[in-house]
Amino acid sequence: MTISVTRLETPPTPTEDDGFGSLRTDKGNLPLEALDVRVSTTGLASHTVLTQRFHNPYAEPLEATYIFPLPDRAALTSLRMTAADREIDGVLREREEARQQYDQAISEGKRASIAEEERPGVFTMRVGNILPGERVSIRLTLAGRLAYEDGQATFRFPLVVAPRYIPGAPLPGDSVGSGVESDTDAVPDASRITPPVLLPGFPNPVALSIEAELDPAGLPLAGVESSLHTVAVDDLDGGRLRVRVHPGERVDRDFVLRLALGSPDAVTSxxxxxxxxxxxxxxxxxxxxxxxxxxxxxxNATPRPRDVVFVLDRSGSMGGWKMVAARRATARIVDTLGSADRFTVLAFDNTVEPPAHLPSGLVDGTDRHRFRAVEHLAKLEARGGTEMLRPLVEAANLLATEGTERERALVLITDGQVGNEDQILRELAPKLHGVRVHTVGIDVAVNEAFLRRLASLGGGHYELVESEDRLDQAMEAIHRRIGTPLxxxxxxxxxxxxxxxxxxxxxxxxxxxxxxxxxxxxxxxxxxxxxxxxxxxxxxxxxxxxxxxxxxxxxxxxxxxxxxxxxxxxxxxxxxxRRGDTEALEHQIVATSLAFGVLCRFTAYVAVDQRVVTDGSTPRQVTQPVELPQSWEPPTMPAPAAMAFSGGFARSAAPSGDRHRGVAGAARLESGPASMDWMAADEDVSMSSPGGGRAEAAELLARLREAKGDEVRPLLEELQAWLEDVDQLGLAPHELQPLRELATDLATLPADAAELQRLRLRAVDVLQAFTGDADTMPPVTPKRKSFWRRG
CATH class of the missing domain: 2.60.40 (Immunoglobulin-like)
Incomplete structure (x- = not known):
């Protein structure tokens, strides 16, 4: 097939600062200018201050939207906005009330900001009516505790929301957020957790500063290690340490700091x-x-026989070192099993694939079976989408059918980059009685919040593997966890x-x-x-x-x-x-949030500067693009600078077929719900919007509807050629599967005219469903909420 794209007729002369796939602009990286993280720890308690600095280079007022991560176990307890030498403290309100206050302030021409939690670990910041040339800073304060085990304390601060796989059918009506993905029935807030993504090498990165002061408070601190960033360590008085990230680091991976404590008895009951x-x-x-x-x-506990199901993510986002680490991690745990144990391995992307040379279900942990499983693992490569729910349900069903005399464990190895976390938890929870769930997160920007929630749901353990150097230590810990608890x-x-x-x-x-x-x-x-x-x-x-x-x-x-x-x-x-039990829970969540000043999904921090600074007209709206995580492979882009677009947003051929969209040099077009038209007016850049192949499908559909006699065969041959490349469209599985099945039907065209007509009608049905152009389609009334909702 041919994807319509618009190329640069006369490519601009490259400069030293031009990165691969980036579009030149004299306006810098908009609108986020800098991030500053200040951490202080006392013992295992942590206090963090995050400052986000926004800048408006336009000649008109600006509203900036930034989708960003925070540590999922930390409590966000305050917000302060600084603008024009004034400091305004945010107030925690119920979310709808906070939104009304923010919207009213913007319409009255006042500066305002609002911080909202989309789900554990993912937040949205909006700052409105930033005046031309002005800088506005937002300071967020967090309280938390360092994770501790095996003589080591860990502080993790996430810096980027990685692209996530979004399953499900698109919902009708406008999206509820300004992200690049459409809301679906499986992820009704997809547009609020999918920021646009910069192509690698963008020449104006966000300035990053991280500094941590560590006070051991009597703990025997033996060393400090930063696994993903280069740091400088300074000795302070009283045994304290200062750790600083070197200037020039990009906001494309988590900051992970591990504190080695000299004695395994450093932390006591x-x-x-x-x-x-x-x-x-x-x-x-x-x-x-x-x-x-x-x-x-x-x-030590007397070991009991174990039943273990390993669920291994082999989707496109696991490409590169992550796939290698995931294979090694799974193989290493499989090798620890004994003949009294039983196990199986379920590798998944869009499909679930057990080892081909092993019997179905749980098998004894014999040398032969373990060898066959490891042999199967060695051949796995990253591909496809992250359809995680089905393999987890299959794993839980396998373990649920066994007796309680055995230890039962489900081990999930993944980067966790899915958007339907709530759907997975909702479907899986009733099936986990007596099953311990252990999760291994492999990535430099892992979806830790989801993996911790899943492990907690199953009374298990979460382990982070942010680099291959960390793998051995993490696998040793998981090996102990799948054994008999003490x-x-x-x-x-x-x-x-x-x-x-x-x-x-x-x-x-x-x-x-x-x-x-x-x-x-x-x-x-x-x-x-x-x-x-x-x-x-x-x-x-x-x-x-x-x-x-x-x-x-x-x-x-x-x-x-x-x-x-x-x-x-x-x-x-x-x-x-159950649906009828949610109202009381929502009241409890809101009451706890307001009583202790901790942000949650149903509340928001809002700050309003009472000075009127604009005439109240709608400000220019810009959604901040984020970096592609460091370990992720960039999308393949045809030279010299061609890009395909879907629904007005830049869309890459997502990593190895995974459905992660929204990769962009200039992150948004004017046609998007939140514009990011920040290219200079004289730049020679134009972009087409084929809509994920729907334009070509609609054209073929119109011709097939009218085709008769000798016109049918050449049209079906043309459709057959178009379907050969359908996997490159980056479609959701529910859209892709009918097209694949149609391609199979068209593989050999019959000579009989009646059979050709049958195939023509079949093709019309499939293309009507794909393009939404069916006369029989019933009207749908949009049912949407203004923020996160239960799917």
Missing amino acids: SLVLAPDERTDIPADFGAGSFALTVLPPSE VTDLRVEGDGLDVVPDSLAPTTLPGLYAGAPLVLTGRYQGKPDGALRIVGQQAGGTAWTRTLPGAVDASPALGAVWGRARIRDLEDRYVTA
């Missing part, structure tokens, strides 16, 4: 009590927060301390494994006196108990940390709940 300093927290929430750290027993069936009881009912977070308590302390947060009422008792069952069937006395620590951040953990649990319950 403890109970910290933090009375509320604020007096406006409703009494229903109790009088204070607590953090309970529980170390596992030192003795303690299971955990519960917490008050021993003089009055715990607020149903306040523990996480709600589902995982088992205790060697090297992995369990950290729980909760709320207490009354005085900060007494202790907590942790009760469980050891692998041999004997009871296990620990009693920890409380110690008061007036840390105001602990309430926010509990609030964030509690909201995360409630949101997961909201996603998996």
Whole structure:
């Protein structure tokens, strides 16, 4: 087939700053100018300040939209906008109310900003009425805790929202956001989590500054390692360290800092009590927060036979080192299984593929079976889309049919770049009774929030592999987790301390494994006196108990940390709940968010400068394009600068066939819902919009409808040639499959005229469905919400 594109008739003279696929502009990288991250840690507590600086180079007011990530376990507790030497503190409101305040402020000609959470880990910032030449800064404050296990603490700060696979059928009506993907029935907020993406080598990157001050607070800090960025480390007084990222780093991968603690006993079992300093927290929430750290027993558990299903992502976004690491990771765990264990491997993209030379279902972990599985893994290459739901359901069904006398584990190895997280959690949750889910995230910009949610849902463990150097250590940890836990069936009881009912977070308590302390947060009422008792069952069937006395620590951040953990649990319950149970959960989420000043899906921080600075006309709207993650392969672009477009947005031939769209040099056209027409007016650039092959399909459809007699065969031959390249359109699976089936039907054209007419009618039916041009299609009334909704 031929994809219509418009080429540059006279390519501009390249300059030293022109990157591959970038379009020249004298206006810089719009509108985000700089990111500044300041981190301070005390022990395992972290305090982070993120500053986003926006600049308006236009001669008219600007509204900037930026889709960005934050650590999923950190609590966003404040927003401050600085413009024209004025500082305006944001206020947390219910989301619809905050949006109304923001929209009203913009229409009245006032500066305003609003921060919204789309899902755990993905946020949207809008800053409106930035005056020509003006700079506006947004400062966000976060509170959290460093993850700790195996003698190592980890701080991760994500810097880019990677392209995500968006399954499902497009919804009618306008999209709810300004991203490059259309909303679908599987991902109803797809347009709010898919920012446009810069082609590699864009010459005006966002200026990045990261600095972390580390106070070990008595922990034996033995070393610091930054796995993805080059850093400088300075010694400060009192055993503190300062870590700085070297200037010039791009915003294209996570910042990961690991703190090696010199002793495996550096972190001990403890109970910290933090009375509320604020007096406006409703009494229903109790009088204070607590953090309970529980170390596992030192003795080893007697191993039990295991049933393990490995689910391996081989989709296009896993190309390059990630596919190699995923194969190695899976093979390494398979090799640890014994003959008493049973297992299988499900590799997936658009389809699910078990090892060809193994029986279906779970097989014994014999040498022969393990060899066949490893042999199969060695041949896997990245391809296709990330249809994750089906293989996970198949894995859960395989494990659900077995008896409870065996340890059952599902191990998912992926980058997690899917948009239908809520759909997956909703469908999978009822099938995971007695099954532990362990997730391995492989990427420099992994979708950690989803993988942690999935592991938490299954009472399992999440492990990050951000580089091949990290693989061995991560696989050793996963190997221990799929073994027999040291303690299971955990519960917490008050021993003089009055715990607020149903306040523990996480709600589902995982088992205790060697090297992995369990950290729980909760709320207490009354005085900060007494202790907590942790009760469980050891692998041999004997009871296990620990009693920890409380110690008061007036840390105001602990309430926010509990609030964030509690909201995360409630949101997961909201996603998996029956329709009639969601209203009460939504009220609980909003009440927790407002009481503890922690942003959630149903609230937003809004800041309004009461000065009137414009006449109230609609400002120019710009959606900030983001970097392609460092390890991702750039799209293949025909020379000299040709690009295909879908629906007004730049669309690449997504990595190895995966449906990740929105790769752009100039990220948006005027035809998009949020314009980004920032190319200089005299630039010789024009772009066509063939609509993902629908223009060609519509033309063939019109001719096939009218074809008669001898006209049918040449038209079917033309359609056959068009279908040969249909995989290059980057279509969703539900669109692609009927076209593939039609291509199979047309592979051999019959001589019989009646059969040719039958194929003509079949082709008309398929093309009508693909183009939406069917006389029998019923009208559809759009049903949309103004922000995230339950799919």
